[in-house]
Amino acid sequence: MTMHLRSSTPRTGPLLALALFLCALVLPATIVQATSSYDYGADEFVTIQNGMSPDHKYAITAHGGSDKREERFHIYLTDAVTGKKIGPLEEIGDFLDTGADAYCAKWSKASDEVTIIYRISRQDPLKAYSYHIAKRRAALISGPVDATKEQTTYWGKQCSKGESTGKVFGTPLNQ
Helix, strand or coil, X not given: CCCCCCCCCCCCHHHHHHHHHHHHHHHHHHHHHCCCCCCCCCCCEEEEEEEECCXXXXXXXXXXXXXXXXXXXXXXXXXXXXCCEEEECCCCCCCCCCCHHHCEEEECCCCCEEEEEECCCXXXXXXXXXXXXXXXXXXXXXXXXXXXXXXXXXXXXXXXXXXXXXXXXXXXXXX
16 A cells, blocks of 8 residues: 655645746846836937947937827937937837836947937837938938847947946937
8 A cells, every 4th residue: 555645734835936937037027128218408419329430420319298298209310429319210110118227238449320219109119210420411321121130239238238328419418
C-alpha cells in the first residue's frame, strides 16, 4: 500500500515563478508605452535628444501649440546660434508624442546629414527620416522608413529615460 503525504503548505514555487516571469515581460512594455507630452510656450523650441549638430550651427527642435496640438506640433530645423526656426520638417507628420524627449537625432560628423527617429504608435515600428542639410535648408534623403535595428537601439538608449533634452530656445510656457 502506497501512502501519499500532503504538505500542509501549498505548492507556490511554480506559480510564483510564472507570476515573476509575466511581470518581467509586462513591466518593460508598459514603461516604453508611456506617451511623452509637453505644453510649449508660444516661442519655445525644445531641442530633441542629440538634436544639436556637431558643429553647433543647427538644432532639431520640437514646438507645438495649445488646444489642438496635432494641428500645431512640428519638428523644426533651427539655427542654433540665433535660436530662430529655419523651417518645419514637413514630412514628419504622423506622431504619437509631443515631448522633445521622445524624438532623437543622429547627425553625421560633418553636420551635413541628420536622421530623426521617433514613434508613430505603440504598435508600429519606429520611423526614420533622413535629411541633407546645406545652406540653411533640409532636403529629404529618405523616409518615412521603418527604423533599422541599429536605429531602434539608438532611440531606446537616447529616448527611453525621459530625461531633459537640454537646449531650449525661447520662453517656456511654465516658467
